[in-house]
Amino acid sequence: MATTDLIELLADGNFRSGQDLALGLGVSRTAIWKQVNKLTDELGLEVESVRGRGYRIAGGLDLLDAERVLAGLGDRPAALLNRLCIHQTIDSTNSEALRQAQQACPAGYVCTAEQQTAGRGRRGRRWISPFASNIYLSVLWEYEQGAAALEGLSLAVGVAVADALGDVGIDAVQLKWPNDILHNGAKLGGVLLEMVGDTSGRCQVVVGVGLNVKMSKTAAAAIDQAWTDADAIASPGSALTRNALLSALLNRLLPLLADFEQQGFSCWRDQWQARDAFAGRRVVLDTGSKKLAGTARGVNERGALLLATTAGVQAVYGGEISVRLEN
Numbered sequence: 001m002a003t004t005d006l007i008e009l010l011a012d013g014n015f016r017s018g019q020d021l022a023l024g025l026g027v028s029r030t031a032i033w034k035q036v037n038k039l040t041d042e043l044g045l046e047v048e049s050v051r052g053r054g055y056r057i058a059g060g061l062d063l064l065d066a067e068r069v070l071a072g073l074g075d076r077p078a079a080l081l082n083r084l085c086i087h088q089t090i091d092s093t094n095s096e097a098l099r100q101a102q103q104a105c106p107a108g109y110v111c112t113a114e115q116q117t118a119g120r121g122r123r124g125r126r127w128i129s130p131f132a133s134n135i136y137l138s139v140l141w142e143y144e145q146g147a148a149a150l151e152g153l154s155l156a157v158g159v160a161v162a163d164a165l166g167d168v169g170i171d172a173v174q175l176k177w178p179n180d181i182l183h184n185g186a187k188l189g190g191v192l193l194e195m196v197g198d199t200s201g202r203c204q205v206v207v208g209v210g211l212n213v214k215m216s217k218t219a220a221a222a223i224d225q226a227w228t229d230a231d232a233i234a235s236p237g238s239a240l241t242r243n244a245l246l247s248a249l250l251n252r253l254l255p256l257l258a259d260f261e262q263q264g265f266s267c268w269r270d271q272w273q274a275r276d277a278f279a280g281r282r283v284v285l286d287t288g289s290k291k292l293a294g295t296a297r298g299v300n301e302r303g304a305l306l307l308a309t310t311a312g313v314q315a316v317y318g319g320e321i322s323v324r325l326e327n
Contacts, residue, residue: 003035003038003039003042003043003088004088005025006021006025006032006035006036006039007039007045007061007063007088008063009021009024009025010039010047010055010056010057010060010061011057011060011061011063012060013056013057013058013059013060013061014056014060015048015050015053015054015055015056016054016055016056017053017054017055018032018033018054018055020054021054021055032055036049036055043089043115043131044115044130044131044219045057045061045131045132046058061131061132062132062213062214062241062242062243063114063132063242064086064112064114064132064242064243064246065086065243066084066086068241068243068244068247069084069086069243069246069247069250070084070247071247072243072244072246072247072248072251073247073250073251074251076254076255077250077251077254077255080108080254080255080257080258081108081110081250081254082105082106082107082108082109082110083105083108083109083110084110084112085109085110085111085112086112086113086114087111087112087113087114088113088114088115089113089114089115089116089117089131090111090113090115090116090117091116091117091118092116092117092118092119092120093111093112093113093116093119093136093137093138093208094120094138094192094194094206094208095118096111096138097109097111097138097139097140097206097208098194098196098206100140101140101196101197101204101206102196105140106142107140107141107142107204107257107258108139108140108141108254109139109140110137110138110139110140110250111137111138111139111140112135112136112137112138112246113129113136114131114132115129115130115131115132115136116129116136117129119136119210120192121190121192121210126222127190127210128215128219128220128222128223129210130215130216130219132242133212133213133214133215133216133219134210134211134212134213134214134215134229134242135189135209135210135211135213135242135245135246135249136210137208137209137210137211137246137249138206138207138208138209139206139207139209139250139253139254139257140204140205140206140207141204141205141207141257141258142202142203142204142205143202143203143204143205143260143261144201144202144261145201145261146197146198146199146200146201146202146203147195147199147200147203148200149260149261149264150193150195150205150260151264151265151302151303152264152265152268152269152299152301152302152303153193153205153207153260153265153303154178154179154191154193154303155175155177155178155179155265155268155272155299155303156256156260156265156268156272157191157193157207157209157253157256158175158179158180158181158191158272158275159175159268159271159272159275160249160252160253160256161173161181161189161191161209161211161249161252161253162174162175162181162275163252164245164248164249164251164252164253165181165188165211165230165245165248167248167251167252168230168234168238168240168244168245168248169234169235169238169240170183170230170233170234170235170240171235172184173188173275174275174276174277175272175275175276175277176277176278176323177276177278177296177299177305177323178303178305179191179192179193181211182277183228183233184228184233185226185277186226186227186228187212187223187225187226187227187228188211188212188227188228188229188230188233189209189210189211189212190209190210191207191208191209192208192209192210193205193206193207193208194206194208205257207253207257209249209253211230211245211249212227212228212229212230213229213230213231213240213242213245214229214230214231215227215229230245264301265301265302265303266301269299269300269301269303272299273298273299276296276298276299278296278323278325279296279297279298280295280296280297281295281296281325282294282295282296282325282326283295283296283307283323283324283325283326284323284324284325284326285305285307285316285322285323286322286324292307292309292314292316293309293326294307294308294309294314295307295308296308296323297313300315302315302317303317304316304317305317305323
């Protein structure tokens, strides 16, 4: 018996007796008990056990379903999608997409998962990835002109993510240079790009997107900054599902990735600046070796941050740079 089978039976949030579960899965009640413990110990799921009623996952689970995701795609995104893989548990969707790239997987490969055991953000930071709670998404694409053709791509992806959130009723999303998705100053998600191949020729890029959808306080205890999730900010009465959100993301991301090498960042620049969380505000750039204070003035055509300092306006490009509001 796979844990997947038991999860699907408990996903509706209703109590099911150990006997019913055993009969339905063709195993013993002892096997059910062991699998329930596994759901708790390995996946971090909170499974209630009540004598005389059985087991349940309070509130149920919003599990990912390939058919529902595909049904929500428009004609062009559906045509651009090469393969959609949904994993129960994986080390990292970006890592899996990179492995696929090394095996010459074509553009349009999409990897997502219910849980990541080694999810990561920028600078190697851990990305909190509880089971069936958020979106962990990676898309593989191929380009012919190397790194130069990818300038500003992470910013354009941020715009696409914000637009996708708007498509499912989550408005007022802002962007923080270079790759954070914010709502009222709290982190809602992030973007992580990784490239393999020729830096001046044909290369493959993995575009990773992580979004908080319904993050429990227990799972979020390890987050060291202000955060929020889609469930908390969705329109009142909204029946937001992870499948609908994943479809919305692919509807926006796949056309962007297909067109970016020809269009470049310039056609996304105004949209990014309209969502710039720090526009006109005093900030401090921390490169790890030094700090630079100034006023954020948006980004240039290549996606570099424009910082007005006493020495004039400086263009700050990517790298290990974080942005914090000046105290």
